[in-house]
Each structure stands twice: as C-alpha cells, then as structure tokens.
Amino acid sequence: MDSKKIETSVIIIGAGPAGAGTSMYLTKAGIPHVIIEKELFPRDKVCGDACSGKTALVLRRANPDWLQELFKEENMFTPSHGIIFVAPNGKPLNIPFNPNRQPGEQAPGFTTPRMVFDNFLFEKLPSPYTTIYQEATLQSITREDGKVTVNFVQHGQDYTVTAPLIVGADGDKSAIRKQFLGQHTTEKTSAVGLRAYYEGVTGMNEDNFIELHFLPEVLPGYFWVFPLPNGMANVGVGILSERIREKKINLREKMLDAIKNNPNIAPRFKDAKLHGKILGWGLPMGTEQLPVSGDNFILTGDAASLVDPFSGEGIGNALYSGMLAAAAIENCIKDNRYDAAFLKEAYDDVLYKRIGDELRISTTLQKLCRFPWLFNFVVNKAHKSKALSNTISCMFTDMDLRDQLRKPSFYFKILFNR
Numbered sequence: 001m002d003s004k005k006i007e008t009s010v011i012i013i014g015a016g017p018a019g020a021g022t023s024m025y026l027t028k029a030g031i032p033h034v035i036i037e038k039e040l041f042p043r044d045k046v047c048g049d050a051c052s053g054k055t056a057l058v059l060r061r062a063n064p065d066w067l068q069e070l071f072k073e074e075n076m077f078t079p080s081h082g083i084i085f086v087a088p089n090g091k092p093l094n095i096p097f098n099p100n101r102q103p104g105e106q107a108p109g110f111t112t113p114r115m116v117f118d119n120f121l122f123e124k125l126p127s128p129y130t131t132i133y134q135e136a137t138l139q140s141i142t143r144e145d146g147k148v149t150v151n152f153v154q155h156g157q158d159y160t161v162t163a164p165l166i167v168g169a170d171g172d173k174s175a176i177r178k179q180f181l182g183q184h185t186t187e188k189t190s191a192v193g194l195r196a197y198y199e200g201v202t203g204m205n206e207d208n209f210i211e212l213h214f215l216p217e218v219l220p221g222y223f224w225v226f227p228l229p230n231g232m233a234n235v236g237v238g239i240l241s242e243r244i245r246e247k248k249i250n251l252r253e254k255m256l257d258a259i260k261n262n263p264n265i266a267p268r269f270k271d272a273k274l275h276g277k278i279l280g281w282g283l284p285m286g287t288e289q290l291p292v293s294g295d296n297f298i299l300t301g302d303a304a305s306l307v308d309p310f311s312g313e314g315i316g317n318a319l320y321s322g323m324l325a326a327a328a329i330e331n332c333i334k335d336n337r338y339d340a341a342f343l344k345e346a347y348d349d350v351l352y353k354r355i356g357d358e359l360r361i362s363t364t365l366q367k368l369c370r371f372p373w374l375f376n377f378v379v380n381k382a383h384k385s386k387a388l389s390n391t392i393s394c395m396f397t398d399m400d401l402r403d404q405l406r407k408p409s410f411y412f413k414i415l416f417n418r
C-alpha cells in the first residue's frame with residue numbers, strides 16, 4: 001500500500017503532558033501540527049500522580065476554564081494543602097503549602113491518576129490545527145535539507161510526515177533524544193521508581209497532605225503515600241539508579257518490606273488492598289543542564305530530562321517546557337530559522353533561565369538528603385520552632401528562600417537558634 005504523504009509545520013512525538021502542553025499552545029498560536037502517539041488514550045503512565053502549582057499555572061494560561069472543570073469532578077482529583085516529610089528517624093514534619101491559608105481557599109496542589117489526568121489533557125487537543133495519530137508505530141526519522149521526515153504505520157497504513165521541526169515529547173526513553181542527542185545522554189543522573197495503587201490505607205491527613213517518607217535505605221530517594229479520590233492511594237518508592245547499582249538494591253522488596261514492617265507505615269496498611277500490579281519506570285532528572293534542541297528538533301518534558309531532582313516532580317516541567325517550546329516555534333516560523341543556534345537562543349536559554357535555578361537548588365537538596373543526620377536535625381529543630389517550620393513552608397513558593405537550604409549559614413542559624 002502507498003504511503004500517505006503529509007506536510008505540516010511541526011511534528012510532535014508523544015501526547016503525554018509535554019506533547020499536550022506543546023500542542024495546546026501551538027493551537028493558541030494557530031500553528032498546524034501532527035501528533036504521533038504510540039498508545040491509545042486513555043492510557044496509564046507510572047507516576048506518583050501528584051501535580052504542583054506549575055501544572056495549574058500552565059493549564060490556567062492555556063484556558064482558565066479547564067482547571068475549574070477538573071476541580072468540579074471530585075472522583076477525578078484530590079486537592080492537597082501540604083506535604084508531610086518523615087525524616088529518616090521516623091519523625092514527621094507537616095508543612096502546609098500556605099501557612100496563612102484562608103477557609104475555602106483553592107489548594108495549590110492536587111493528585112489525580114494519570115490515566116484520568118492525561119486523558120483530560122488529551123481531550124483538550126482536537127482543534128483545526130491538530131491532527132492526531134494514536135496507536136502509531138514509528139518506522140524511521142530522517143533529517144535532510146532542513147526538514148525532518150517521519151515514517152510511521154497506523155492500523156496497517158504507512159504514513160510519511162515532513163516538517164521543518166520535530167518535537168520530542170516521547171518521555172524517558174525518547175527515540176528523538178537518542179537519535180539527535182545520543183552523545184549527551186547520561187545514565188548516571190537518572191532515578192527509577194515503583195508505583196502501586198492501594199485501597200483502604202488508613203491515617204491519611206485530613207487536608208490530603210502528600211507524604212514523603214525518607215527511609216534510610218533509599219536516601220536520597222523516598223517512599224511515598226499520596227491520597228487519591230475514592231479511598232485510593234498512590235504508593236511508591238523512588239531511588240537514584242546509581243544507588244541501586246552500587247548497593248544491588250531490590251526496590252520491590254524494599255517497598256514491600258516498608259509496607260509490612262516499617263513501624264510508621266505497616267499499621268496503616270493492615271487492611272489495605274493492592275489494586276493491579278506494582279509497576280516501575282525511569283525518572284530522568286534535571287541535574288545537568290544538557291542541550292535540549294538542535295537543528296530541526298526540540299525536546300520537552302522527560303525527553304529533555306526535566307524531572308525535579310529533589311521532589312521527583314516532572315508533570316509540571318513537562319507541561320511548562322511544552323508551553324515554552326510552542327513560544328520558541330512561533331519565533332522559528334516568524335524568522336524562518338530552524339537551525340541549532342537559533343533554537344538554542346529561542347528555547348534552551350529561555351527554558352534554563354526560567355527553571356535552571358530551581359533545578360540547581362533541587363540538585364543540591366538531593367545531595368544533602370544523602371546525610372540522614374542532617375535531615376533528622378532540621379526536622380527535630382522545626383518541631384521546636386514555629387518560625388523554622390513556617391520558613392520551610394514558604395520555601396515551596398519562594399525560590400530565594402529555598403536557596404537558603406544550600407548555604408551552611410542556614411544550618412548554623414538553626415544550630416544556634418538564630
């Protein structure tokens with residue numbers, strides 16, 4: 001059968017948050033694009049399912065009604081007002097996102113199963129500018145004479161799509177990244193995580209605080225329990241890949257051991273029931289500011305390694321990088337430039353200017369988390385000092401304040417109660 005030929009302005013590979021973010025903002029700018037997705041939506045994605053204010057920001061900017069639509073569906077999302085850090089010594093520290101919260105105030109964060117959330121985003125994509133191919137299998141990607149050509153098969157039909165620009169939004173195992181940026185990919189920065197859905201976990205916080213348990217055996221990673229709608233919880237554990245290799249850790253065993261035997265965790269799982277399988281996936285962390293574009297291509301989300309190295313959060317940065325990619329593409333089209341030098345200025349430089357500091361601070365925090373005594377020390381002190389626990393709360397929104405955590409003077413002040 002003959003290959004169907006399509007010419008477009010932009011090809012997006014992947015319709016997760018990064019691809020959806022790019023598409024939403026290309027549509028706003030009236031730029032035609034083709035999305036090629038290998039799965040059929042709704043589809044699952046292994047994740048903790050926790051979304052921060054950055055996710056809300058990108059969606060609000062795309063269309064202010066969308067979040068309200070999501071927030072109306074109580075069985076689709078759970079509003080969260082804070083985080084519980086459990087130090088390696090087992091001591092919990094409750095940190096509200098907003099210590100001065102007013103009654104009825106909308107929660108800054110929320111949890112929502114990715115099966116639901118990604119489909120919610122996906123359903124917003126159809127527009128006169130968007131052509132979507134699901135269940136599509138990539139055959140080849142070539143770059144020639146300033147154009148990228150993608151061959152793929154969908155339901156037995158061959159397609160050939162050509163555009164001056166391709167966006168790699170194809171996640172952790174990005175084919176676009178491998179093909180165009182192979183030599184810059186580093187194994188060392190990555191982490192891995194396991195996720196399970198449990199019903200009937202008891203002792204959840206009444207304001208749906210998400211829980212990060214910094215168990216000594218997985219530091220600087222953590223075990224988590226995140227509340228979800230309908231009495232469900234997302235439970236998992238994340239750890240640096242290098243630590244797994246060094247210590248030959250069996251992560252599944254560690255996770256089940258915590259659920260069965262950890263004195264803070266086990267009693268809460270006494271009557272809990274596992275739904276489905278325990279699944280694993282990679283988290284490409286933004287610990288190094290690697291190139292995220294080149295001649296005729298842009299990488300977004302996990303394909304660009306933008307997961308926060310401390311929190312493990314990647315949905316917000318996937319959507320955010322998609323939004324910035326669309327803005328860069330508008331400039332490419334205006335100037336008819338798709339070369340590496342132009343894209344670096346239009347995309348890489350803007351992206352790292354906006355989120356570079358945040359990634360750098362989180363990288364340092366992740367390194368500090370290797371020292372359980374330091375963690376225990378800060379949590380013990382915050383228990384005794386309202387001012388310190390308020391300072392830590394404000395660190396979620398105030399980057400300058402969060403930067404204090406990198407400085408020895410911060411710990412000196414705590415030590416001497418200054």
Ligand SMILES: Cc1cc2nc3c(=O)[nH]c(=O)nc-3n(C[C@H](O)[C@H](O)[C@H](O)COP(=O)(O)OP(=O)(O)OC[C@H]3O[C@@H](n4cnc5c(N)ncnc54)[C@H](O)[C@@H]3O)c2cc1C
Pocket residue numbers: 013014015016017018019036037038039045046047048049050051052136138169170171172174175192193194195236238280281282283300301302303307312313314315316318
């Ligand atoms: C265990 C774990 C827990 C996590 N917890 C959180 C959390 O609580 N909060 C948070 O914010 N982040 C979390 N993350 C990170 C988050 O899941 C990712 O950062 C986020 O999904 C990145 O979005 P993306 O669109 O870049 O990639 P993805 O969500 O992976 O989407 C990529 C899309 O591309 C498609 N695709 C892939 N290859 C191809 C191909 N060859 N052809 C066509 N389509 C293709 C896939 O089917 C998929 O739909 C977690 C990750 C893991 C592994």
